[in-house]
Amino acid sequence: VKAARFHARGDIRIDDVVEPAIRPGAVKIKVAWCGICGTDLHEYTNGPIFCPSPDTPHPLTGETPPVVLGHEFAGTVVELGEGVSRIALGARVAVEPRITCGSCAACRSGRHNTCADAATIGLAGAGGGLAEYIVVDEALVFDIGDLPLETGALIEPLAVAVHAVRQSGALAGEFAVVFGAGPIGLLVSAVLKAQHGVRVVLVEPNEHRRAQGEKLGADALIDPLIQDVETIVRELTDGVGADRAFECAGVDASLAGCLAAVRTGGTVVNVALRSTPARVDLLPLSLKEISLVGTICYANDYPAVIELLQSGRLNVDSIITKRIELHDLVVQGFQTLLGDDGSQAKILVGTDALSSTGY
Amino acid sequence: VKAARFHARGDIRIDDVVEPAIRPGAVKIKVAWCGICGTDLHEYTNGPIFCPSPDTPHPLTGETPPVVLGHEFAGTVVELGEGVSRIALGARVAVEPRITCGSCAACRSGRHNTCADAATIGLAGAGGGLAEYIVVDEALVFDIGDLPLETGALIEPLAVAVHAVRQSGALAGEFAVVFGAGPIGLLVSAVLKAQHGVRVVLVEPNEHRRAQGEKLGADALIDPLIQDVETIVRELTDGVGADRAFECAGVDASLAGCLAAVRTGGTVVNVALRSTPARVDLLPLSLKEISLVGTICYANDYPAVIELLQSGRLNVDSIITKRIELHDLVVQGFQTLLGDDGSQAKILVGTDALSSTGY
Numbered sequence: 123v124k125a126a127r128f129h130a131r132g133d134i135r136i137d138d139v140v141e142p143a144i145r146p147g148a149v150k151i152k153v154a155w156c157g158i159c160g161t162d163l164h165e166y167t168n169g170p171i172f173c174p175s176p177d178t179p180h181p182l183t184g185e186t187p188p189v190v191l192g193h194e195f196a197g198t199v200v201e202l203g204e205g206v207s208r209i210a211l212g213a214r215v216a217v218e219p220r221i222t223c224g225s226c227a228a229c230r231s232g233r234h235n236t237c238a239d240a241a242t243i244g245l246a247g248a249g250g251g252l253a254e255y256i257v258v259d260e261a262l263v264f265d266i267g268d269l270p271l272e273t274g275a276l277i278e279p280l281a282v283a284v285h286a287v288r289q290s291g292a293l294a295g296e297f298a299v300v301f302g303a304g305p306i307g308l309l310v311s312a313v314l315k316a317q318h319g320v321r322v323v324l325v326e327p328n329e330h331r332r333a334q335g336e337k338l339g340a341d342a343l344i345d346p347l348i349q350d351v352e353t354i355v356r357e358l359t360d361g362v363g364a365d366r367a368f369e370c371a372g373v374d375a376s377l378a379g380c381l382a383a384v385r386t387g388g389t390v391v392n393v394a395l396r397s398t399p400a401r402v403d404l405l406p407l408s409l410k411e412i413s414l415v416g417t418i419c420y421a422n423d424y425p426a427v428i429e430l431l432q433s434g435r436l437n438v439d440s441i442i443t444k445r446i447e448l449h450d451l452v453v454q455g456f457q458t459l460l461g462d463d464g465s466q467a468k469i470l471v472g473t474d475a476l477s478s479t480g481y
Numbered sequence: 482v483k484a485a486r487f488h489a490r491g492d493i494r495i496d497d498v499v500e501p502a503i504r505p506g507a508v509k510i511k512v513a514w515c516g517i518c519g520t521d522l523h524e525y526t527n528g529p530i531f532c533p534s535p536d537t538p539h540p541l542t543g544e545t546p547p548v549v550l551g552h553e554f555a556g557t558v559v560e561l562g563e564g565v566s567r568i569a570l571g572a573r574v575a576v577e578p579r580i581t582c583g584s585c586a587a588c589r590s591g592r593h594n595t596c597a598d599a600a601t602i603g604l605a606g607a608g609g610g611l612a613e614y615i616v617v618d619e620a621l622v623f624d625i626g627d628l629p630l631e632t633g634a635l636i637e638p639l640a641v642a643v644h645a646v647r648q649s650g651a652l653a654g655e656f657a658v659v660f661g662a663g664p665i666g667l668l669v670s671a672v673l674k675a676q677h678g679v680r681v682v683l684v685e686p687n688e689h690r691r692a693q694g695e696k697l698g699a700d701a702l703i704d705p706l707i708q709d710v711e712t713i714v715r716e717l718t719d720g721v722g723a724d725r726a727f728e729c730a731g732v733d734a735s736l737a738g739c740l741a742a743v744r745t746g747g748t749v750v751n752v753a754l755r756s757t758p759a760r761v762d763l764l765p766l767s768l769k770e771i772s773l774v775g776t777i778c779y780a781n782d783y784p785a786v787i788e789l790l791q792s793g794r795l796n797v798d799s800i801i802t803k804r805i806e807l808h809d810l811v812v813q814g815f816q817t818l819l820g821d822d823g824s825q826a827k828i829l830v831g832t833d834a835l836s837s838t839g840y
Contacts, residue, residue: 227721228745236745236769289770362586386587386595396763403758404751407775410595411648414773416766 124473125253126451127188128165128173134191134456136449142249142257149209149263150201151217154271155445155470156251157194157279158455160304165191165245166456172245182221182239185247192471193219193244195251196266196274206260214269216277217251218262218424219243235285235421251275252451254473264424269431272445275470276309276438280427281420282393283309287317289417290366290391297321299355299364299383300340302371303331305468306393308441310368312338316436317426320366323358325351325379330464337440346375352382359385363410368393374401381406381414389413441467448473483832484612485810486547487524487532493815495808496547501608501616508568508622509560510576513630514804514829515610516553516638517814519663524550524604525815531604541580541598544606551830552578552603554610555625555633565619573628575636576610577621577783578602594644594780601778610634611810613832623783628790631804634829635668635797639786640779641752642668646676648776649725649750656680658714658723658742659699661730662690664827665752667800669727671697675795676785679725682717684710684738689823696799705734711741718744722769727752733760740765740773748772800826807832 125139144150165173173189174180183189196216199209209215222229222237229237244250249257266274283306292298292314300311303326314320315338324340326332332343342358344351355364363385369377372394380390381402390412407414430436443466446454455469484498503509524532532548533539542548555575558568568574581588581596588596603609608616625633642665651657651673659670662685673679674697683699685691691702701717703710714723722744728735731753739749740761749771766773789795802825805813814828 227719231745233745233770238768360586386590386592392763392766395767399760399762401758401760404755404775407751407773408754408777409597409775411592411775411777413775414766416763416768416770416772418767418770 123254124448125190125250126192126448128169128191129188131169132166134166134452135188136451137188139190139253141255144201144203144257146204147206148203148257148259149199149206150255150257151197151215151263152200152255153195153197153251153253153473155196155275155472156192157275158459158469158471159194159279161245162191163456163459167460172242174246180241180246182223182241183247189245189247190250190253191244192250192252193242194275194278196271196277209260209263209265213265214267214271214274215263216266216274216424216428217243217258218264218281218420219278220262220419221246221248233421235419252448252471264428266428267432269428272442272470273431273439276441276468277424277427277431279305280309280313280438281423282306283313284317284423284427285420286310286368286391286393286417287313288423289415290368290389292318292320292366294318295320296365297359298366298368299323299325299351299380300368300370301325301376301379302369302394303328303335304370305441307368307370308334308338308467309438310370310393311335311340312436312438313430315339316430323355323364325376328464334441334467338438346379351379355383364388366391370394372396377402381412384410384412386410389415391415391417393417442470443467444469446471482613483807484549484609485551485807486549487528488547490528491525493525493550493811494547495810498549498612500614503560503562503616505563506565507562507616507618508558508565509614509616510556510574510622511559511614512554512556512610512612512832514555514634514831515551516634517818517828517830518553518638520604521550522815522818526819531601533605539600539605541582541600542606548604548606549609549612550603551609551611552601553634553637555630555636568619568622568624572624573626573630573633574622575625575633575783575787576602576617577623577640577779578610578637579621579778580605580607592780594778611807611830623787625787626791628787631801631829632790632798635800635827636783636786636790638664639668639672639797640782641665642672643676643782643786644779645669645727645750645752645776646672647782648774649727649748651677651679651725653677654679655724656718657725657727658682658684658710658739659727659729660684660735660738661728661753662687662694663729664800666727666729667693667697667826668797669729669752670694670699671795671797672789674698675789682714682723684735687823693800693826697797705738710738714742723747725750729753731755736761740771743769743771745769748774750774750776752776801829802826803828805830
């Protein structure tokens with residue numbers, strides 16, 4: 123069977139691999155769709171980062187490259203391991219692709235997303251969604267009912283957004299500013315509106331990305347290169363400032379913008395992961411007693427995402443800007459995203475789905 | 482009557498001034514003791530910062546230099562203005578030396594410490610505690626009962642500490658790390674223990690300051706130049722990390738140390754005010770979902786401080802390392818602190834108190 127595997131930086135191949143075998147407590151999923159994440163791109167251009175190095179097997183998976191890629195996926199259950207009871211054969215499912223130690227203080231406190239040993243399926247080994255089949259422990263598998271499988275492939279990044287919003291403490295009727303309209307910024311904006319009815323201003327210099335935000339219902343769009351965010355936010359909030367701000371761009375200017383935009387006692391969520399130190403003036407944090415809050419992945423957030431999608435309150439299918447087949451992954455997927463002018467948001471990769479659904 | 486006044490950077494004089502006149506709703510206080518704050522030192526070496534500039538009258542006080550200094554003071558009420566009812570003649574009192582607009586969203590929400598127009602009595606004008614007399618609005622005056630007036634002069638910096646601890650969300654039985662054992666770090670440590678029974682590790686490179694921390698009951702003392710804070714904190718917390726950390730040093734290394742020392746979901750309070758941007762690796766904030774929280778001055782914290790002191794649970798008199806007379810302020814006060822090797826914590830300045838109490 124086919125699988126996209128990371129061999130080394132710049133070397134991702136569609137390989138023929140042995141079909142993964144079922145095991146007790148796990149389910150075998152025939153993958154339908156898998157999204158390409160910015161993290162996958164970073165592995166391609168700068169990896170191995172979360173992928174293991176050739177000399178050091180990953181501590182949790184024991185694997186070295188090549189490893190299967192893909193962690194944003196949905197598919198259909200085709201085989202059940204011994205003892206599986208919560209998931210039915212034939213069910214459409216999404217997967218929370220995180221393996222954790224299960225025994226540290228973070229895991230025991232229900233915050234397994236902060237487990238120091240946590241690893242991501244589809245980066246660290248243990249299979250991946252850019253493949254025809256994957257076998258995953260039942261505990262990580264979530265039934266999505268009759269949601270389309272394309273939508274199912276958006277549940278992982280939506281869980282990142284739902285978790286970030288939860289970390290923000292956002293309440294109904296509040297006002298939020300989101301910096302950066304990449305996929306995560308777009309999903310954070312959509313979740314804020316769908317879950318809490320929050321008024322959202324989206325700040326993004328790229329016009330294509332702003333257009334994506336408009337489609338998803340952002341209440342106002344700001345180009346920070348020609349408009350002053352703090353002034354506009356003050357005008358929109360009777361001079362008070364935003365209740366919450368989300369830093370989804372990963373640049374110093376956006377972090378400063380968040381601190382400038384929020385009110386006294388407001389919360390800034392640092393969503394983007396930064397690989398280099400930030401340079402930031404903390405005086406606004408002091409003078410306005412702001413809370414700058416970290417967020418990473420998700421923990422117990424999949425049910426909320428699935429409920430939001432099933433209820434019809436949340437629909438983010440418009441962020442799917444392209445669908446490609448697995449064998450076109452590198453050229454049509456990675457290289458398209460690397461050369462992108464902002465027109466692409468989420469590219470979905472179909473394994474066998476393309477032929478069966480007519481794309 | 483005498484008052485210490487800021488004329489310009491490096492130019493602080495003990496002047497003869499007109500005795501301030503009583504007004505409706507205010508009380509006249511004969512000052513007994515006033516502490517010297519780091520902020521006063523900064524005005525002396527780098528000012529005007531919070532003091533007004535010669536060309537621009539302060540927006541709330543309307544004053545330009547010279548302005549009277551001193552905002553950490555206690556004294557005795559010698560005259561009551563018309564309509565004063567809460568404060569009695571002869572009462573020993575401390576003063577919350579903050580003037581705010583009273584009408585902005587921050588003030589209306591009870592967070593007047595974050596009022597954008599807030600000013601400090603003793604820096605911005607409106608008199609100061611480094612003087613024989615001051616007239617202050619009744620609302621800012623707090624009866625300290627029979628607490629010693631020296632202790633009363635510590636209430637303002639203690640309110641900073643109590644507010645920072647409140648911002649941290651510290652709970653009984655927790656574990657905290659305090660970086661920096663200047664006066665504020667020392668008081669934060671003492672308040673954590675007195676108010677919540679928190680175990681406190683104090684991190685400070687200066688041996689004299691560590692000795693001060695030991696006197697105040699810190700459970701462990703770390704010299705970060707020769708000991709690894711993160712390792713020691715992990716050992717003391719069964720590998721979990723600290724619940725709360727307080728950055729009271731104002732340097733990048735301490736901020737990084739706070740982020741390294743706290744557990745998953747822990748809180749770091751940024752207590753020190755930073756006049757220059759920080760350079761900080763935010764990856765630990767993301768991976769451990771830390772909250773970095775700002776704090777500034779105090780709002781509704783004086784009653785808690787006075788109660789802690791009156792109950793006997795809190796006694797920080799040992800941080801008073803020197804008592805001087807007003808006319809010795811510059812040489813014995815400011816210049817002693819500027820040349821200090823860490824032996825000095827809080828220097829109190831007596832106005833007429835020296836002769837009457839025998840110092």
